[in-house]
Amino acid sequence: MKGKGTVTPLSSVFSVEDTQKAAQRVHDTIAQKDLELERLLGFVADNTDLINLVGRLPDHLHHDIMVPFGKAAFFPGRLVHTNEFMVLLGEGYYAERTSKQTVDILNRRGKVLESQLDSLKAMVQDLKAEASFFNATASEAAEGLVEIMEDYEEESSSDRESALKQDSPKNSGTVITEHVDEDEEFARMMARMDELEKEEREAESQMSQSDENEEVQLGLHQLSDQKSLHGNLKTSGSQSRKSPQQTKDGIASNKDSFTDEPSCSGLETISADKLSHGNILARNVKSVAEKDFVSPVVENFQTVPSSRSQVPLESSKPKFEREKAFTGSIVEHADNLQIKSRERTTATSQSSASQVSKPVSRFKMQRK
Amino acid sequence: MESYRQQKIQKLEEFVDGRLKPDLVQTIAQRDKVFEKQKVFSDLRKNIENLEKNSVTSLRTMVNLGSEVYMQAEVPDTRRIFVDVGLGFHVEFTWSEALSYISQREEKLEREIEDYTNRIASIKSHIKMVCEGIRELLQLPAEKPVPELNF
Numbered sequence: 213m214k215g216k217g218t219v220t221p222l223s224s225v226f227s228v229e230d231t232q233k234a235a236q237r238v239h240d241t242i243a244q245k246d247l248e249l250e251r252l253l254g255f256v257a258d259n260t261d262l263i264n265l266v267g268r269l270p271d272h273l274h275h276d277i278m279v280p281f282g283k284a285a286f287f288p289g290r291l292v293h294t295n296e297f298m299v300l301l302g303e304g305y306y307a308e309r310t311s312k313q314t315v316d317i318l319n320r321r322g323k324v325l326e327s328q329l330d331s332l333k334a335m336v337q338d339l340k341a342e343a344s345f346f347n348a349t350a351s352e353a354a355e356g357l358v359e360i361m362e363d364y365e366e367e368s369s370s371d372r373e374s375a376l377k378q379d380s381p382k383n384s385g386t387v388i389t390e391h392v393d394e395d396e397e398f399a400r401m402m403a404r405m406d407e408l409e410k411e412e413r414e415a416e417s418q419m420s421q422s423d424e425n426e427e428v429q430l431g432l433h434q435l436s437d438q439k440s441l442h443g444n445l446k447t448s449g450s451q452s453r454k455s456p457q458q459t460k461d462g463i464a465s466n467k468d469s470f471t472d473e474p475s476c477s478g479l480e481t482i483s484a485d486k487l488s489h490g491n492i493l494a495r496n497v498k499s500v501a502e503k504d505f506v507s508p509v510v511e512n513f514q515t516v517p518s519s520r521s522q523v524p525l526e527s528s529k530p531k532f533e534r535e536k537a538f539t540g541s542i543v544e545h546a547d548n549l550q551i552k553s554r555e556r557t558t559a560t561s562q563s564s565a566s567q568v569s570k571p572v573s574r575f576k577m578q579r580k
Numbered sequence: 581m582e583s584y585r586q587q588k589i590q591k592l593e594e595f596v597d598g599r600l601k602p603d604l605v606q607t608i609a610q611r612d613k614v615f616e617k618q619k620v621f622s623d624l625r626k627n628i629e630n631l632e633k634n635s636v637t638s639l640r641t642m643v644n645l646g647s648e649v650y651m652q653a654e655v656p657d658t659r660r661i662f663v664d665v666g667l668g669f670h671v672e673f674t675w676s677e678a679l680s681y682i683s684q685r686e687e688k689l690e691r692e693i694e695d696y697t698n699r700i701a702s703i704k705s706h707i708k709m710v711c712e713g714i715r716e717l718l719q720l721p722a723e724k725p726v727p728e729l730n731f
Contacts, residue, residue: 262646269651278662279641279653282627283620285678286662286670289655291643300648314649321647 217362228353235346238339245336252329259325263318270295270311364418589717596710604703611696618689624663625682631658632675 269275275291297314299307309317630636639655661678662670673681 258647262649265645266649269645277643277653279639279643279655281661282624284664285624287639287655287658288660288662289639289641289653291651292654293652296652297645298642298650300650306650318647318649 217360220359220361228350231346231350231353235343235350238343238346242336242339242343245332245339249329249332249336252325252332256322256325256329259318259322263315263322266297266311266314266318364415585717589714592710592714592717596707600703600707600710604700604707607696607700607703611693611700614689614692614696618686618693621682621686621689625679625686628661628675628678628682632679 269291272294273292275294277289277291278286279289281287295310297309297311299309299314299317301307307317637656637658639658641653641655642650643653645651659674661673661675663673663678663681665671665681671681
């Protein structure tokens, strides 16, 4: 499927040089802030030292010290009045305080410093996040990463067919029944279902009305198909062989009721959930068809349309697209798929066509 | 030829901006430091001369304990001064000894300042030379076409 899309190299949106310059600027700012941070840390350390000193000084009456005289000379002297401190409050105002009071003042100053430090650290964190983003963009742009935007487009019938036919041979061998690794497959498929659902929901808004109507009409059939498909999904992937009869039994049971899942009991709930999404899943299949997803789920989904395509070929061409909308599984393919390995040959589709006569009747019955 | 000239001009400009100007700035900064030291010593000398004049024996000062927290200090005997002689050493002086040492120190600083001034002058002259060279290179291509027109 060729979608109309735009391929924009990231380097055009964010030019390499600009991102690098921006990254450089942020780095510089970070360096500046780091310096500020160091200064503040120095102040905090000084403050703590001073608090200790002020606490210890009143222990003695006098302290022998070297009294500085200017910047280049000292006098030997003593510290007197060891409990009297003159603290600068700012703007030329001093306060004479005792040791304890000075310690209180210094503690309050310490708190102010800490709050400043915290705010600065927060700023540095933000800048670092910014820098990492810029770096990532710069490296991406330099590598030549390309942003691809595609509009969701309805598949044309021919495209669908070719895509399906390509995928149907893939499915050979996958739709085989055995309950080995059932649970793992089950979980895997569940996850895949969820993904597909999400995609469908997103794409659903873009879907045209006509398609939805078609889907609705054939919803019932899809449900049945899904049931059988679920059965296949659960058992697929193991790649071991089971008698086709079992699969056919599954089909027969599906024919009877929508809630019977003899081989895949666990999937009942799933299918119940999926009922509403049957239409969606069909579209999911289409969109998924082009993706390189080798999960048997997808392939199984697509086996149905492919086999379905065989049916309308014989019946009527106008119904062709409708048939392809079906996502039900084709257990009938089990026969063919067992024979063929995963080869992209049209032979499979052709051989399946030969066997279509049998499933056709079943489908027709289901349709009614 | 034009491009060659342009290249040369560019190189010269870069040389000026990249090497000569930063050199100039650095040298000026160093000379300022020496100026400051000189000022410190001259202040010290003035203070000692003051002490001597007033025969001050004891002092009461405020000592900065750090972060502008002051404490009273008493200097009982001011006659002994410990002066910083560099490399982390302080030498005990009497007033007169201190004064003589300080004057010697000041002379040394003067010589250093002179040395820095000379270097600054040479760097400035270098810059001027290069600028003149660039101007020459620029003017020549401009002048040539003019005389041709006058033909």
